[in-house]
Structures are given as structure tokens and as C-alpha cells.
Amino acid sequence: xxxxxxxxxxxxxxxxxxxxxxxxxxxxxxxxxxxxxxxxxxxxxxxxxxxxxxxxxxxxxxxxxxxxxxxxxxxxxxxxxxxxxxxxxxxxxxxxxxxxxxxxxxx
Amino acid sequence: xxxxxxxxxxxxxxxxxxxxxxxxxxxxxxxxxxxxxxxxxxxxxxxxxxxxxxxxxxxxxxxxxxxxxxxxxxxxxxxxxxxxxxxxxxxxxxxxxxxxxxxxxxxxxxxxxxxxxxxxxxxxxxxxxxxxxxxxxxxxxxxxxxxxxxxxxxxxxxxxxxxxxxxxxxxxxxxxx
Amino acid sequence: xxxxxxxxxxxxxxxxxxxxxxxxxxxxxxxxxxxxxxxxxxxxxxxxxxxxxxxxxxxxxxxxxxxxxxxxxxxxxxxxxxxxxxxxxxxxxxxxxxxxxxxxxxxxxxxxxxxxxxxxxxxxxxxxxxxxxxxxxxxxxxxxxxxxxxxxxxxxxxxxxxxxxxxxxxxxxxxxxxxxxxxxxxxxxxxxxxxxxxxxxxxxxxxxxxxxxxxxxxxxxxxxxxxxxxxxxxxxxxxxxxxxxxxxxxxxxxxxxxxxxxxxxxxxxxxxxxxxxxxxxxxxxxxxxxxxxxxxxxxxxxxxxxxxxxxxxxxxxxxxxxxxxxxxxxxxxxxxxxxxxxxxxxxxxxxxxxxxxxxxxxxxxxxxxxxxxxxxxxxxxxxxxxxxxxxxxxxxxxxxxxxxxxxxxxxxxxxxxxxxxxxxxxxxxxxxxxxxxxxxxxxxxxxxxxxxxxxxxxxxxxxxxxxxxxxxxxxxxxxxxxxxxxxxxxxxxxxxxxxxxxxxxxxxxxxxxxxxxxxxxxxxxxxxxxxxxxxxxxxxxxxxxxxxxxxxxxxxxxxxxxxxxxxxxxxxxxxxxxxxxxxxxxxxxxxxxxxxxxxxxxxxxxxxxxxxxxxxxxxxxxxxxxxxxxxx
Numbered sequence: 001x002x003x004x005x006x007x008x009x010x011x012x013x014x015x016x017x018x019x020x021x022x023x024x025x026x027x028x029x030x031x032x033x034x035x036x037x038x039x040x041x042x043x044x045x046x047x048x049x050x051x052x053x054x055x056x057x058x059x060x061x062x063x064x065x066x067x068x069x070x071x072x073x074x075x076x077x078x079x080x081x082x083x084x085x086x087x088x089x090x091x092x093x094x095x096x097x098x099x100x101x102x103x104x105x106x107x
Numbered sequence: 108x109x110x111x112x113x114x115x116x117x118x119x120x121x122x123x124x125x126x127x128x129x130x131x132x133x134x135x136x137x138x139x140x141x142x143x144x145x146x147x148x149x150x151x152x153x154x155x156x157x158x159x160x161x162x163x164x165x166x167x168x169x170x171x172x173x174x175x176x177x178x179x180x181x182x183x184x185x186x187x188x189x190x191x192x193x194x195x196x197x198x199x200x201x202x203x204x205x206x207x208x209x210x211x212x213x214x215x216x217x218x219x220x221x222x223x224x225x226x227x228x229x230x231x232x233x234x235x236x237x238x239x240x241x242x243x244x245x246x247x248x249x250x251x252x253x254x255x256x257x258x259x260x261x262x263x264x265x266x267x268x269x270x271x272x273x274x275x276x277x278x279x280x281x282x283x284x
Numbered sequence: 285x286x287x288x289x290x291x292x293x294x295x296x297x298x299x300x301x302x303x304x305x306x307x308x309x310x311x312x313x314x315x316x317x318x319x320x321x322x323x324x325x326x327x328x329x330x331x332x333x334x335x336x337x338x339x340x341x342x343x344x345x346x347x348x349x350x351x352x353x354x355x356x357x358x359x360x361x362x363x364x365x366x367x368x369x370x371x372x373x374x375x376x377x378x379x380x381x382x383x384x385x386x387x388x389x390x391x392x393x394x395x396x397x398x399x400x401x402x403x404x405x406x407x408x409x410x411x412x413x414x415x416x417x418x419x420x421x422x423x424x425x426x427x428x429x430x431x432x433x434x435x436x437x438x439x440x441x442x443x444x445x446x447x448x449x450x451x452x453x454x455x456x457x458x459x460x461x462x463x464x465x466x467x468x469x470x471x472x473x474x475x476x477x478x479x480x481x482x483x484x485x486x487x488x489x490x491x492x493x494x495x496x497x498x499x500x501x502x503x504x505x506x507x508x509x510x511x512x513x514x515x516x517x518x519x520x521x522x523x524x525x526x527x528x529x530x531x532x533x534x535x536x537x538x539x540x541x542x543x544x545x546x547x548x549x550x551x552x553x554x555x556x557x558x559x560x561x562x563x564x565x566x567x568x569x570x571x572x573x574x575x576x577x578x579x580x581x582x583x584x585x586x587x588x589x590x591x592x593x594x595x596x597x598x599x600x601x602x603x604x605x606x607x608x609x610x611x612x613x614x615x616x617x618x619x620x621x622x623x624x625x626x627x628x629x630x631x632x633x634x635x636x637x638x639x640x641x642x643x644x645x646x647x648x649x650x651x652x653x654x655x656x657x658x659x660x661x662x663x664x665x666x667x668x669x670x671x672x673x674x675x676x677x678x679x680x681x682x683x684x685x686x687x688x689x690x691x692x693x694x695x696x697x698x699x700x701x702x703x704x705x706x707x708x709x710x711x712x713x714x715x716x717x718x719x720x721x722x723x724x725x726x727x728x729x730x731x732x733x734x735x736x737x738x739x740x741x742x743x744x745x746x747x748x749x750x751x752x753x754x755x756x757x758x759x760x761x762x763x764x765x766x767x768x769x770x771x772x773x774x775x776x777x778x779x780x781x782x783x784x785x786x787x788x789x790x791x792x793x794x795x796x797x798x799x800x801x802x803x804x805x806x807x808x809x810x811x812x813x814x815x816x817x818x819x820x821x822x823x824x825x826x827x828x829x830x831x832x833x834x835x836x837x838x839x840x841x842x843x844x845x846x847x848x849x850x851x852x853x854x855x856x857x858x859x860x861x862x863x864x865x866x867x868x869x870x871x872x873x874x875x876x877x878x879x880x881x882x883x884x885x886x887x888x889x890x891x892x893x894x895x896x897x898x899x900x901x902x903x904x905x906x907x908x909x910x911x912x913x914x915x916x
Contacts, residue, residue, distance in 0.1 A: 006123065007123065007127050008234070009234045009235070010230075011127065012164070013229050013234075015134060015164070017226055018135055019135060021218040022138045022141075022142055023142070024214070024217070025214050025215055026141065027888060028211075028218070028888060029211040029885070030142065038150055041154065041181075042154075048177075049134075052170050055170070056168040056169055056170070056237060057236070058237075059237075060245070063249050064252070066245075069170075070264075073180050073181065074264040076185065080188055081272065081275040084191075085277075087192055092281075214885075218892070221892055221895065224896055
């Protein structure tokens with residue numbers, strides 16, 4: 001694909017880092033458990049961008065980059081399923097999924 | 108500068124750059140909205156253009172198969188799953204309840220610090236330049252890689268999915284009365 | 285020698301066997317047989333001693349030992365040493381003990397604990413003989429403590445009586461004070477190189493030790509003797525020890541155990557000879573003891589307590605003799621005193637047995653009613669007062685002679701004080717005799733008093749005979765080849781005889797007797813008027829110079845104050861440190877607990893901050909990532 005030389009790999013890496021940071025903010029500061037999950041999905045995608053960028057700019061011949069990205073997507077799917085099942089369970093128990101209130105610790 | 112603006116506009120270089128900028132913006136701005144929306148449903152919905160833009164970036168990088176997988180699994184599967192979960196837990200959020208906790212400031216600081224450090228480190232590095240074209244049949248090569256030598260990873264991934272399915276069913280099952 | 289010297293182990297061994305037999309089988313049902321077991325054992329010991337003594341016949345002593353403990357560089361043995369000193373002492377102990385046991389058959393008849401009494405008596409006899417025959421100082425100490433235990437058990441024999449229990453405790457605690465010094469001496473000896481404990485080896489190694497060490501050891505050994513032999517200022521336990529049965533007083537607190545202190549000093553005399561300062565201390569304490577005790581005996585109304593103070597005083601004479609260099613004189617008096625003091629106690633016992641009271645003012649006129657007792661008591665009194673030709677005369681004169689011709693500084697003062705003591709001794713002894721046996725009975729029981737049975741009277745007669753003839757030891761010790769001057773001596777003492785001193789001592793003795801006769805028999809002087817004229821003196825003597833009060837104050841003020849300080853230190857400083865550590869842990873924990881919020885997002889935030897910090901630290905110098913990860 002032409003034009004690829006115009007975009008140095010740094011561009012993709014910067015996008016990846018920024019998306020990761022945005023995901024982090026979501027994880028740190030949201031009260032709703034599902035919202036935290038959304039942040040985690042963002043972080044996973046940032047990692048994927050990283051992998052594929054290196055695959056392309058490393059020659060495109062060796063497929064490790066893409067294989068890893070496929071694995072990440074697979075695991076993300078499985079993890080999302082389980083996490084949401086747990087959230088459902090927690091919601092039934094505590095009647096809320098506000099993380100601040102799901103706290104059995106005292107003091 | 109022998110090329111004119113028109114020529115430039117019609118060359119692939121410009122369009123590539125333009126597509127990259129669009130997709131990058133499509134990743135970062137909806138991403139920001141995902142984490143900052145007050146309405147949880149909106150937040151989940153903003154995930155859609157974000158993930159779709161990621162798929163677009165994959166396309167730009169020449170990983171067509173991966174882009175397709177991304178759309179199918181992420182946008183079509185995971186986001187829907189999240190929407191279901193939101194509906195089932197009535198987590199739409201009340202207008203008067205804060206959606207962020209007290210860590211917003213320091214969380215932002217931490218994330219910004221990490222981003223800053225990593226960007227700095229990246230800038231110091233001489234990365235490979237990349238080739239304009241890559242050998243064709245990317246998908247074929249991906250398939251070959253998945254079926255050997257990364258066959259084990261492939262099989263384990265399928266087991267993981269199976270376990271996740273069963274686990275999700277068990278965990279989310281309603282308690283017997 | 286039948287068994288090559290090992291039969292000497294039987295001398296203390298037989299009474300121990302008797303103890304085991306009595307304690308195991310004869311405490312309740314067979315108790316009538318108990319005294320005879322002990323008498324048989326003592327007879328056996330006596331025979332073995334005599335035979336061993338005869339076999340030495342003036343030559344070298346027999347010494348046998350068995351290895352016992354080897355710890356590090358120290359080795360302790362169990363051994364026996366029979367020389368003339370120990371042989372004479374053992375004959376004395378066996379004889380007196382035998383006679384006392386026979387007497388006890390009558391005295392303790394019908395008492396509860398009859399079997400227990402003889403069990404303790406056998407334990408004591410075995411321990412005393414073991415002490416005498418020991419050939420090393422550690423073994424001496426072991427039996428020293430054993431004798432102390434037996435004394436405690438026997439003083440408190442009637443344990444249900446609170447005064448008896450208190451007296452037993454007092455005896456034990458006070459002698460413990462002295463024993464601590466004795467033990468310290470042994471510890472000091474154990475630090476010497478080489479560490480030897482046998483008396484024979486010590487007499488050689490003593491020359492290798494510095495003078496300070498030798499003096500310290502001598503003084504510490506003497507402190508043990510001060511406790512056991514009731515020297516001033518640890519004499520306070522002996523008068524109270526009269527709470528025990530009278531035969532116990534006769535055997536333990538007159539003839540044998542209290543003599544152990546004197547015996548120890550004689551045994552370890554080579555240490556004292558090398559430390560003249562220690563000898564001076566011994567002489568001074570001995571002199572002080574003989575004087576103070578005699579003054580206290582003058583004012584007592586309890587017949588046993590008079591004899592107790594007399595014992596303390598006479599022990600003071602023995603110590604004084606050893607201190608001024610009269611080794612032979614001290615040992616001689618030890619032997620004669622054993623006989624006549626035991627005799628006096630046993631006669632007192634007969635009297636108490638008849639009259640059922642210790643108070644001399646309840647007695648009187650017993651001479652007519654108890655002639656044998658009165659007569660034997662008179663013999664004892666004359667011996668104690670030192671009247672020719674009884675045994676006490678010879679031994680007391682030797683002491684006075686030794687004091688006069690001694691090289692010790694101040695020996696003249698010692699001589700004068702001793703002479704004053706002689707007057708008082710004669711006085712209080714005959715005061716006792718006149719009050720008890722003469723005049724008219726002063727109470728109902730005295731009126732109806734009767735003579736003791738033969739089992740009690742015969743030992744009195746035997747002891748009286750011994751009290752008369754024991755002076756003959758000066759000429760010839762039986763089963764040996766010479767008199768006491770040749771057989772038992774230290775170094776080159778020369779025997780001096782001074783007719784002047786002999787005459788002087790006789791005169792003062794008669795003076796003392798005369799004053800007693802005038803006051804208590806002929807009513808020429810009135811004691812009551814005397815007391816009225818010198819009320820302060822009377823009170824002082826009656827309260828035994830307030831020694832008990834002084835010790836009591838020391839214990840409550842000084843010792844308790846020290847204890848309170850130590851307790852405060854323990855509670856606040858030591859406990860405080862421990863508590864402080866615990867408090868510190870709690871405080872730190874409370875401070876650190878804040879980090880454990882339990883909130884996952886907080887932990888994640890901390891994680892990211894740590895990661896950033898780590899990255900800065902590792903990559904802070906600007907190298908590239910790859911160069912660090914991939915080494916060429």
C-alpha cells in the first residue's frame with residue numbers, strides 16, 4: 001500500500017499509548033462495574049493496535065503479531081462473557097453494581 | 108515540488124494519511140466519550156465507533172482478516188453482550204448520582220504520567236521503517252501460522268472459549284428457589 | 285584394712301541405709317523397732333571407725349576416692365579421708381548419737397511420729413558422718429546442706445506448733461546466709477587453674493594462689509561456719525531451735541551439727557594459715573560471740589535457752605582458739621564440749637520430762653526427787669565451768685594458754701575477755717543448777733517429779749563418765765599412739781603449760797560459782813534487787829542485746845526496700861520494653877492499615893504509579909528500550 005512511508009510507526013504507537021491511557025482512566029475512576037469493563041476493553045484494543053503495527057512495520061512476513069492479536073481478541077471475548085456473568089450475580093446479591101457499595105469490609 | 112495539489116490529492120499517499128487521521132480520531136474521541144459519558148448506555152454505544160475505527164486501522168495496516176474478526180467479535184459480539192448486561196442490571200444510572208468516584212483526578216494523573224513516560228521512551232527509539240508492500244496472501248499465511256506452529260495456542264484458545272461459555276452459564280444461572 | 289579403705293564409705297553409709305529402712309517400712313506399724321535399726325547402724329559405724337583408726341596407728345591417713353562427675357575442666361570425686369582429726373570427730377559423733385538414740389527411746393515414748401523421728405535422726409547421723417569423712421570441699425558442702433535440712437526437719441518436728449515451724453524456718457534461712465558465702469568460696473576455687481577440691485591437693489595448690497584470693501576464700505568459708513556454728517551475728521537461730529525435742533537439741537545443737545563449723549575451719553586450716561587477716565577475723569568474731577552469748581545466758585529463765593546460749597558461747601571459745609593459733613586447743617574443746625553439753629541437755633530433758641515445763645522458776649528441790657539426774661547434771665556443770673580434774677578444765681585451759689601466748693595482735697585483750705567469759709559461764713551454769721535442783725519446789729509438778737526410767741538414766745551416766753575422763757585425751761587418744769597434742773596439730777605448735785594461767789582460770793571459775801551460790805542458794809544477794817538497780821542492763825540482757833530486732837529491721841527496711849526497687853524496675857523497665865515493642869507494632873500497624881482500602885481501583889492506581897516510577901528509575905538515563913532488552 002503506498003503512502004505507508006508517510007506514516008511512521010510512531011503514529012500508530014502514539015495512538016496505542018493514548019488509547020491505553022484513556023482506558024486506564026476509565027478503570028480507575030468509574031463507579032459502575034460495567035463501565036470499568038468498558039475501560040478494560042479499550043486497553044485490550046490498544047494492545048492489539050500495537051501488535052499489528054509491529055507486524056506490519058517489521059516486514060509483514062512473520063505472522064506472530066497477528067497470531068497474538070487473534071489470541072487477545074479470543075481471550076477478551078471469553079473474559080467479557082465471564083465478567084458480565086459475575087456482574088449479573090453480584091447485582092442479584094447486592095441489588096446494585098456500584099463498586100463503592102459492594103464492600104463487605106469494615107473500616 | 109513537482110506535483111500539484113490535485114495530483115497529490117489523487118495519489119494514494121494523501122488518502123492514506125487522511126484515512127489514518129480519520130481512524131485515529133475515531134478511536135480516540137469515542138474512546139474518551141466511553142469513559143466519560145454519564146449515561147452508561149451511551150458509554151457502551153460509543154464503544155462501537157471506537158472499535159470499528161480500530162478495525163479500520165487494521166485495514167490500513169494490511170491485516171484484512173483481523174479487521175473482519177475485530178468487527179465480528181468485538182462490535183458484533185462483545186458490545187451486544189455488554190448491552191444485554193446493562194439492560195439486565197438496570198445500570199442506566201440516575202441523573203443525580205455521580206458516575207465517577209473520588210479517584211478521577213489522581214487516576215488521570217497516573218494515566219497521564221504513564222502515557223508521558225511511554226511516549227518519551229518511544230521517541231528515543233529508532234524503529235524500523237517498514238516496506239511499502241508486503242507479500243500477498245496475508246490471510247493464508249495467518250492460517251498457516253495458526254495451524255502450525257501455533258497450533259497449541261489455537262487449541263488452547265478454543266478450550267478457553269468452551270470453559271468461558273460453561274462458566275458464564277453456571278455463574279449467571281438464577282438461584283434455585 | 286578389710287576392703288582396702290572402701291569400707292570407710294560404710295561409716296556414713298550404714299546410717300543412710302537405716303534411714304531408708306525406717307522410712308520405707310517402719311514409719312507406722314513397726315515403729316517400735318526403728319530406734320534399734322539406727323542403733324545397730326551407729327554401732328557398726330563406730331566399730332569400723334575404731335578399727336580404721338587403729339590401723340593407722342599414728343601413721344599416714346587413709347584416703348580413698350571414686351570419680352563422680354567430669355564436666356568441662358572440672359572433675360568431682362566422692363571420697364573418704366580418715367586421719368586423726370576426722371577419726372576423733374567421728375568417734376565423738378557416733379558415741380553421742382548412740383547415747384542420744386537410746387535416751388530418745390524413753391523420751392519420745394508415746395509420741396506421734398515416733399518412727400519419723402528416728403528416720404530423721406538416721407538421716408542426720410549419716411549426713412554428719414559424711415560431712416566429717418569427706419575428703420574434698422564440695423562433698424563437705426553437699427553434706428553440710430544435708431545436715432541443714434535435717435536440722436530444719438527436726439527443729440520443726442512438732443510441726444503443728446507454729447512456734448516450732450517458725451523456729452525451723454528461721455534456722456534454715458539464717459544458716460543459708462552463711463552457706464551462700466561457703467558456696468561462693470567453692471565457686472572461687474573452681475575458677476582457679478588448676479581447679480582442685482580435695483583437701484590434700486588444695487593444701488599444695490593454695491601456695492599458687494594470690495594472697496587476696498586466699499583471704500577471700502578463707503573468709504567466705506568462715507562465713508559458712510559463722511552460720512552453722514551460730515557465731516555472732518548469725519547466732520539468732522540457735523536459741524529458737526530449742527523448740528525441737530530435747531534429744532535433738534542435745535545431739536544437733538550441742539554436740540555435732542553446730543560443731544561442723546569449727547570442724548570445717550580446722551579441716552581447711554591451711555587456707556586460714558596462709559591468710560593471717562582471716563585468722564584475725566575468726567578470732568575477733570569468736571571472742572565477741574563468747575562474750576555476748578555468756579551475757580545473754582545470764583538473764584534467761586528457760587532452762588534450754590540457757591544451755592543454748594552456753595553452746596553459742598562455747599563455740600565462740602573454739603573459734604577464738606582456732607583464730608589465735610590454738611588448733612589443738614580448739615579441737616580438744618570441741619570433743620570435750622560434745623560430751624558435757626550433750627549430757628547437760630539430756631539432764632535438762634529429764635527435768636522437763638518430769639516437770640512438764642521449761643521455766644526454771646517452776647522448778648526447785650528436784651535434787652531430792654531426781655538424784656541421778658541431779659548428780660550427772662552437776663558433773664556436767666563442773667565440766668563446763670572448767671573445774672579440775674574434769675575434761676572441761678583441761679580443754680578450757682589449753683584455749684586460754686593459746687590465747688595468752690598467741691602472736692596475734694591484741695591477743696591480750698582476747699585473753700581478758702575470755703577470762704571474763706569464764707566467770708559468767710560458771711555463774712549462769714550454777715544459777716541453773718541451784719534454781720533447778722536446790723531449795724523448795726516452786727510448783728505442783730516439781731513437787732511430784734520423779735526420776736527418769738533407766739533407758740534415759742543410763743546414757744546420762746555414761747556421758748557423765750565421759751565428761752570426767754575425756755581430759756585424758758591430752759595424754760593419750762585411744763587406738764592411736766599418742767596424746768591429742770601430737771596427733772592433732774598444725775605445723776610446729778609447741779605445747780606450753782602455764783601454771784599461772786591454770787591457777788587464774790580456776791580462781792575465776794570458783795568466783796563465778798561463788799556468786800551464783802550467794803545469789804540463788806544462800807540468799808545473800810538478791811537478784812530482784814540487782815535487777816531493780818540496773819534496769820537498763822537487765823532489759824538489754826533479757827532481750828539478747830536486741831539482735832533479733834536488728835535483723836528484723838534489716839530484713840524489712842533494707843532487704844524489702846531493695847526488693848521493691850527491683851520489682852519496680854522489673855515492672856516498668858523490663859516489662860515496659862516488652863510492652864513498648866508490642867505498642868510499637870500496634871502503632872505501626874494502625875498507620876499502615878490505611879493502605880489496605882479493599883478497593884480494587886485504588887490498588888490498580890498504586891500499581892500504575894509504581895510502574896511509572898519503575899520505568900523512570902530503570903530508563904531514566906535515556907537509553908533506548910531495545911538496547912536494554914536485547915543484548916548484542
